[in-house]
Amino acid sequence: MKHLHEEVRFFVWAWLAVAPPSAIWFAGMILYIKINHIDPSTVSDASVLWPVMLFFFITMLLVAELGSQSKFKTGFFTAWLQMVMGEVTLEGLYQRGRETGKS
Numbered sequence: 689m690k691h692l693h694e695e696v697r698f699f700v701w702a703w704l705a706v707a708p709p710s711a712i713w714f715a716g717m718i719l720y721i722k723i724n725h726i727d728p729s730t731v732s733d734a735s736v737l738w739p740v741m742l743f744f745f746i747t748m749l750l751v752a753e754l755g756s757q758s759k760f761k762t763g764f765f766t767a768w769l770q771m772v773m774g775e776v777t778l779e780g781l782y783q784r785g786r787e788t789g790k791s
């Protein structure tokens with residue numbers, strides 16, 4: 689983990705801090721509904737599903753970050769910002785990934 693870009697490392701820690709508790713929270717809500725014999729059709733709002741949505745959102749961000757680390761040896765948002773600011777081109781990002789991959 690020490691070889692990861694700072695941004696990627698942040699998203700790994702954020703995923704570890706958010707994803708498991710949200711999955712446990714969702715499982716707990718399902719158990720609460722089952723134990724108290726609450727009719728699932730009466731749960732009409734998305735309050736039961738927010739942990740699932742949060743889990744998928746943070747997982748998508750983590751996958752984008754890890755893919756960028758794998759290909760460009762930098763974070764996704766850092767690479768995007770560098771391209772928007774004109775500091776580097778897409779070919780430059782690929783070249784950086786190939787150069788640091790050899791060492």
